[in-house]
Structure formats: structure tokens, C-alpha cells
Amino acid sequence: MTSASRRVTQRDIARLAGVSQATVSLVLNNRSDADVRIAPETRERVLQAIADTGYVADPVARRLASRFNRIIGVFTYEPAFPSGTRDFYHPFLLGIEEYAERVGCDLLLFTSAPVVDGRRRVFHQDNRLRLADGCILLGREIDGTELRRLNADGFPYVAVGRRDDAGGPVPYVGADYAEAVGQLVRMSLAHGHRRLAYLSVGLDAESSADRYRGFQEHAAGAESARHIPGTGQEPDTLLDDLHADRATVVFVEDFAYAVALELAARRRGLAVPGDLSIVTLGDPTVAVPSDVAFTGFHIPREEMGRQAVRMLADLVDGGATGVHQRLLPCEPVEGETLGPPNPAVDRS
């Protein structure tokens, strides 16, 4: 009746049997309500059309009958494929794709989400979140209002990166920045540093707060542990500032700034780490042009992506209980920019 190559749809079955698609659906799902009766001849006609055509249920249709669509939504607040050379999302997406493949799910990127004030919105008039069984949220700063609404809706989601509670605990797979920074502080103290400085990027994000918390907690025993908020000052001005403060080690949240600072230090004849140790709290293994091996830590972005999908799959299944929050350890990167302070320099 139909050629083997053309895919048969429920619509075709309905047309062939001369009934509505809903009727086909009722027959397919073998439903018979007290309120809806299907004439036996009608049922027979539908079954015959199915047999004639070799119809196989459409996955979309199947989702309505079964529970899951095997689609994992991926929401990024900015384009997932940015045009800049530094590709922020790529390692996360690599891990997400790998695990999605493993669990046999497709990935749905919500590129249709409208952009408001330069950022996409999860919730909008034509909310398409439910096309997916659950959603992975990616972004340095995630809107608290949207997290609260996701929690209220009970829609399965997992944030990549730790998030503060938003009307309830937020399921996440993050990196343990506090511990990673703490470890670098302990290493500095062990090297003999007593006057520390911390240069933040001035972002109101959990990833920034966690790093600074790790610094504060572990620098408690130092003589000085000054916080310099990211005010966009020139590296040279900062070097003057650090010198006036007699700081011998600076913790720099943004890797690109650490690169600029090291260059400025070298230009004025300062030895790194002899005269000044520079530790980066970004990821020195991510490609920013620099011929210097910076001391810092590696953020397990790929693994965060993989585990976020794994956690989401658990949440969608509904089998898992308890709070879903996981912090992965960051691998230290030894580098060459942290060493003992120069005892020959009189900094008093």
C-alpha cells in the first residue's frame, strides 16, 4: 500500500482507516474508557492499517504515552558557541555530550529562548522547557528567580557549578573552589609568605564567593590578607599597590589578568616568583597566550558536564532521593610562579 522507504505516520494510519489521529492513539494504547467507545470494526480497520503499513510509533507520540522523551535540555545564558577564541562552554559540552551518548539521550539546546538584557531567559511566554525530560543549566551567573521557579515547578534540572539555595536546595555539580584555593594558600604559607593579597573579578557569583571563602579561611594565620576587588586597575598600578602593601604573593581570580600582571612585573625587572609570587585561580590549562607556567588549579569542566548529566538522569528517573549537590576536586597545577619570597629584599 505504501512504499517501504517512506516513513508511515500516525496521520497516515488515521487517513487510511478513515478515523482521527486520537482514535488511532486510543487503539494503539489499547485504551477503552467507559466514556469513549470504539466500534469493533473501527478498531479492526485501524489495526489492519497498522499491519498493512508496518507503522512504528513516532518518538514524540510515544512520549505522550510513556514517561520520558530521552531528551536532555541544555540551557546556556549566552550562545553555547561563542565567537571569541576562548571557548568557555566547550569542555562542559564535551562532557555533557559524552554522557548523553552513553545514556542514549539527545541534547536540546534552547536557542529559541528570547534574549532580554543580553541574556536568554529560561521562562518566557512560549516555554519549551518541557520538550526535554530535564535540563542542564550552564552559566557563570544563573538567575535566582529562574532557579526558584524551576524548584517550585518541580521540573528536573541540574546546575553546572554550585548555586545558593533558591526556594530550596539547587541540584548542582560544581568544582570545589574553596578547597582548591585553600590548598594554594597553605602552600604559600609553607613557602614562608606572610603578606598575601587577593584580587577578585568583582562578580556576584557563587564561584567567586567560594574562591574568596577558601582564601579567607586559610589565610587566617597570615600577617596580612588583603582583598582587592576587581576595579579594573592597570597591572602597573596594582604592582605599586602590592609593593606598598609589602605583599609577596598575589592570588588572581582571572587568569588573563594574571598573565598581564606577570608581564608588567617582568617589564619592571621583578622576578616571578622571587620578588612576587603570582597564583591564578582561573584555569591555567585553558589556552590564553602565555609562555609562563602559572601555578593554580585545573577545573574539571568535562567531568562536571558528565556528572551533571548523570545526576539529571537520576533525578528524571525519580529513583534517587536526598539533596543532589556534588563538588568535584580541582587538580593542582604546580607551575613556576609560586616560590619562597625573596629574603634578600627588605620589604619592611
Added chain:
Amino acid sequence: MTSASRRVTQRDIARLAGVSQATVSLVLNNRSDADVRIAPETRERVLQAIADTGYVADPVARRLASRFNRIIGVFTYEPAFPSGTRDFYHPFLLGIEEYAERVGCDLLLFTSAPVVDGRRRVFHQDNRLRLADGCILLGREIDGTELRRLNADGFPYVAVGRRDDAGGPVPYVGADYAEAVGQLVRMSLAHGHRRLAYLSVGLDAESSADRYRGFQEHAAGAESARHIPGTGQEPDTLLDDLHADRATVVFVEDFAYAVALELAARRRGLAVPGDLSIVTLGDPTVAVPSDVAFTGFHIPREEMGRQAVRMLADLVDGGATGVHQRLLPCEPVEGETLGPPNPAVDRS
């Protein structure tokens, strides 16, 4: 009855009204077949539950009623986010995402497709293609059998890159490699080169065939235009070969090989382009570590991605007619590796 924040589903309506989901669907779509009768009280109960809950149709459900889901499928034969440093798909995906955003579509990456012989398959037992309204195919080599089946099924799709017919014309947005290579050949002839060599990668792909066709057609007036198939020989062996052949310019399909060849030439004291001009037919603007500015052309990958989505949207709409095949021009990259042959060198 239900809280405003929780999203109401067709399932909820069915439960509240005490009927099946198919019945809800019949009521929603206002169908009344001769063969399926809905008791007026039942219909009333369903409508009341809809009014009580403020139910809004789910987009998946809506697709079954309306024609489009506003989902564009993206099929890559290998992972879309490869772990290598050279990210083949990224510029294409950038363009695809940009245009999808513009037309308000989400992107579905078919990561659930099973991998056979190291490559994903479009068609398999649990074919999920129809979750999307249409599909973009990405990959250097696309399986002809799968293209034939897509054509036979009448499923809207667009290939990125020119493809030979497969049971009918294949809709594509490609790059005009024949013309780009032809232009480089004409430039070489204008510089005075008469003995040309062509080093292919030995891939059985349209993109390779088009490049070689451009070479052949335009090198017709040369004294010699030799084709050296990519046999994986060492750059040094190839240099000997070119020397024996008295070739003064070599067209290298693979950019990484052009980089290796230039290095080998420099090591043996050959001047490029003085002693040997090296032209690359890959994309010298894509990051491969090299401090040499190669002559070649830029492949408009982003624009190919954008236009593929645009073409697909036209195909899905069904308004457009005719064959959908478009080749975009490649921008020449002047570089410094093509120049006049050295007249002082006796190559006879």
C-alpha cells in the same frame, strides 16, 4: 485546585476529569468522529478541568496538532564537541546557533544515535529524527545510503557541504572549492609557474573532489600538473619527489601537511616561496601552530551554518520550490608562500 506555579499537563486534566489522555486530546482538538463518540457530560468534565487549571497545551502535544515543533535537528557523524584542540564543528555550530536563534528554533543534537564502526548512524531502530522538523547534516563524509533514505522519506534536511546526488538532488550549502582552488592556480600561472603539483589527502569526499576538479580545470595550460595522492609520505621524501619533477609550486589539500612541508623545506635551506611556492587548500585561518602566513583561502564555515538553517527553514515551510543547492565563495588569503619561481635556479 492546583497551585499556580506547578505546570498543568494533559495527564493532570485526564486525571481530574477521570478520562484517558486520548479523550482529553479529542476534546482539545474538537474532534468528533462518527466512530468515536464522547458523551456530552464527559466533554463538559474535560472542559471544566481545563478551565479550573488554566491548562495550556504542551509544545510536544501541540506539534501533533499543528505542523511544526520549531526544533532543528543537528546530526554530526562524530561527536559535535571533539576533544582535540582543532575544533572542526565549532564555526559551523556558531552559525547554526545564531540563525536558529533568529528564527526562534531550538537545536536538537542527536547524541542518542548509535555508533557503528566509529560513526553515528542517522537511521536506526529507534529513529528519533522526527522529533525535529528538519535536520542539518554535518560531516566531511556523509553516508550516501542515508542521504538516499532521507530523500526517499521526504524528510526535510540540508547538508553542510556539497553532496553528489543520492536518489535525487541533495539540498546543501557548500563552499565553492573548485573556484577557490582555480583562482590560486590562475595566480600561480600569472606568477610564471609552469610545473605544478597537487597533494591530495586521499579522501573519497565531495570536498576533495571539488578542490581537485578546480585544480585540473585551471591547470590545463601548464607544462605539468601532477597529482600526488595522499600516501602519507614524509615531507622530506615529498620534497625530493617535487624536486625530481621540477615542480615550482605545490597545492596542499591538508593545512597541517602544508605546515610540515614548509618546515622541512626551511630545514634543507629552501626558500619559500623563492625555491618552492606552497599553497594550502585547507583553511590557513584555522589555528594550527605556525609562524608562517600561508597563501590559501578562508572557508566561510559560520556563514555555511547560518545559510543551512535558513535553507532548512524554507524547506520545512514548504513554500520554496526548485533545487536547494548553494555554494558560497571562499575568501582568498594572500599570505606569503606563493610568489614567482626563482629564475636563478636551473631546474632543467
